[in-house]
Amino acid sequence: MxxxxxxxxxxxxxxxxxxxxxxxxxxxxxxxxxxxxxxxxxxxxxxxxxxxxxxxxxxxxxxxxxxxxxxxxxxxxATHQEDEWQYRFLRLEPDTGEKFLLVNRFLACEQMKSTSTIAKLLKLKAGDPVIQIDRIQSFNGKPIVFEEIWLSATRFKGLSLDKLNEWSGPMYAFYESQYGTHMVRAEEQIKAINANQELATHLELPLGHALLLVDRVAFTYGNKPVEIRHARYNTSQQHYVNKLN
Amino acid sequence: MxxxxxxxxxxxxxxxxxxxxxxxxxxxxxxxxxxxxxxxxxxxxxxxxxxxxxxxxxxxxxxxxxxxxxxxxxxxxATHQEDEWQYRFLRLEPDTGEKFLLVNRFLACEQMKSTSTIAKLLKLKAGDPVIQIDRIQSFNGKPIVFEEIWLSATRFKGLSLDKLNEWSGPMYAFYESQYGTHMVRAEEQIKAINANQELATHLELPLGHALLLVDRVAFTYGNKPVEIRHARYNTSQQHYVNKLN
DNA sequence: CAGTGGTCTAGACCACTTC
DNA sequence: AAGTGGTCTAGACCACTGC
The missing domain is CATH 1.10.10.10 (Winged helix-like DNA-binding domain superfamily/Winged helix DNA-binding domain)
Known part of the structure; x- marks a missing residue:
């Protein structure tokens, strides 16, 4: 046997x-x-x-x-609503080392059908409804970050420009308090790109100016991806920090 | 009392x-x-x-x-000479996900007096002797990384282009086996820059092409900084990865 | 089979917070 | 004083490695 x-x-x-x-x-x-x-x-x-x-x-x-x-x-x-954790995933900081106070301006918040790329990253079916948010973040009046964000429209039902504008504070605290979704970790892929006309306009820079492109997938409990970010940073006065252990 | x-x-x-x-x-x-x-x-x-x-x-x-x-x-x-640890601090990887085999070419290895910036980062006195190494790393025949490296000339006494060329393998394994200096951790600051003429030539790219600028300080035991790197990555076919926890 | 790190327990006591 | 997490011990047993 x-x-x-x-x-x-x-x-x-x-x-x-x-x-x-x-x-x-x-x-x-x-x-x-x-x-x-x-x-x-x-x-x-x-x-x-x-x-x-x-x-x-x-x-x-x-x-x-x-x-x-x-x-x-x-x-x-753990919560993103504590002061200490407000900017847990923000790795950008001023070259001077001063405190970094970013001001939000939301440009758009619209529902759309997910592209196959977005769907794959969010583990949805291509064509499933998602919400796209466009925003600019400024420091000392200068636009520093332009980013597009995608969320599942079913998980974040009813999210609108008005709701976003009522909120003052980090996005992850918003997701947590308004939609019960707590972000646990994130993965980023970083490249350098030249500003095209749209980015140059948004970030008030000359065409072709080098920008940091940061693609992020953020996960909630159980390794579930729930947010995609496609961000461009102006790094002339600030930099991305990373510790390698 | x-x-x-x-x-x-x-x-x-x-x-x-x-x-x-x-x-x-x-x-x-x-x-x-x-x-x-x-x-x-x-x-x-x-x-x-x-x-x-x-x-x-x-x-x-x-x-x-x-x-x-x-x-x-x-x-x-822990050692950088184990296969698993060879590229412990390398965060660049091909967009395709294939294996990344970088080929080294050393351009220079010269002793000089440290600038005040380098001296401060290495915790030396301005003017103390340092060694500057210039190298290019290529993948599939294409130059991907151009970087300048600075080391204390007293810690790395006798380091020369010949010695570097005799070595095949990661720098940190070289430091460890030849100079008894094991790197424990590193800190990086990242920006996007436009290629100037020199960088464009080295990396075979058009002038103004966006590059990732990665400034690194590497530390040995006791938080002692011993290596400075000033690197530029061509990120058109590869990206820098980071996990946020 | 001996030696290593890995798990699990039970109990004592310490440091910190709150009432 | 009571309750929480933090430290420390001693001992038993398990899982993995190599002889």
Whole structure:
């Protein structure tokens, strides 16, 4: 009699299973961004494991910036609405090092059928409805960023220029408070391009001026892509920073 | 009698002290890149703490990519000479996703007096001797990267064009094997620029073509800056990738 | 089979926050 | 003082590697 081959998923530590259960609770919005989750002891009792095992699960989620630990207070669900996290994904900063206060101006917010490229990135079907937002961000009165943003129209139902204009603050805080969608991570691809006529006009630069092109896909819980950005930065007075570890 | 004010450094966990001691051993080259450090039990005995405390110290060093754990084998000092780590700091990749094989061509390697900018970044005194290297990297015969590199001439004594040309492989593996200098992390600042005549010639592009300008400072143990790079990437067929967490 | 890192537990105590 | 996360220990057992 042949010996059965080994199972594919050979081994999963307890703390990984706990981590998955906590993640599921986050995804199911059982605990909302900004609020505290049960204490380590409570979770240990709920899952019938020791505190140390819960600890290790939470440690990893905190390392991934999904949870935030605060000694003496508790463990909290990460939120883009905290001051510290407002510009967590913004890597642009002034060459001078001064504080960077970007002012928003929305140019458009329209529903359209997704192109095949957008659909693929958002894991939708080509032609599914998406919302396109155009915006310019300025610093000290100078336009610095021009970007187009795409969102699934079903997830962000009813999003309009008016709603955007009522909001003052970062987009990710907006998504979170208005649509219950918390961004967990993002991936960017960066190129240098020459400004065409449209970009030159928007960013008040000569035709052909070099710009940073930043393509971003942002993900919510469960590695679900929910936002596409196609941004151009004027980097004459500011730069993109990155730390390599 | 007045109560003495609180000490400035109020509290330092044991595992942080252990971590500092391991770091000191790395910096002192007691254990070399690629070799294994003593087992957790041995270190626990040496420092008179429990295995768990050593574990936590090593966990953090592994998270910072200074050490690499291998179950069943031991814990090893990170090295740029392993295949996996060869291009740890290279964030450029082809749009097509194919494998990126860059070919080196060194244009110059000359000693000079450091400018004040270079000196400040390398934490040297202005005028201290540095070595400047110019190189071009090509992919499929096309020049993609032109960069200037500066190193302290005292740390990299005797570095010459001949030595560079004898070497085939990444620079950081070269620094490590030839000068005992292991790079731990790096910081980059990125801008978009228009190619001037010199860059256009080197990268075989029309004048004014947009290029990615990447300024890098690389650090060895103890946050000591030891290498400056001033690189320009042609990003028409490739892009810079970044993950935001 | 011995040695390594990886997991899990139980319990003690510390540091910080809040009441 | 009570409750939270943070540190530290000791010991058991598991998974992986190499002899």
């Amino acid at each position: 042949p010996i059965p081959s080994l199972p594919a998923a050979s081994f999963s530590p307890l703390y990984q299973q706990i981590k998955a259960m906590i993640l599921a609770s986050l995804q199911a919005a059982e605990w909302l961004p900004g609020s505290s989750i049960p204490s380590e002891m409570e979770l240990a009792a709920r899952y019938l494991v020791s505190q140390g095992t819960v600890r290790k699960a939470i440690d990893e989620l905190a390392a991934e910036n999904l949870l935030v630990r605060r000694q003496g207070k508790g463990t909290f669900v | 007045p109560i003495p004010s609180l000490p400035a450094a109020s509290f330092s966990p044991l595992y942080q002290q252990i971590k500092a001691m391991i770091l000191a051993s790395l910096q002192a080259a007691e254990w070399l890149p690629g070799s294994s450090i003593p087992s957790e039990m041995e270190l626990a005995a040496r420092y008179l703490v429990s295995q768990g405390t050593v574990r936590k110290a090593i966990d953090e060093l592994a998270a910072e990519n200074l050490l690499v754990r291998r179950q069943g084998k031991g814990t090893f000092v």
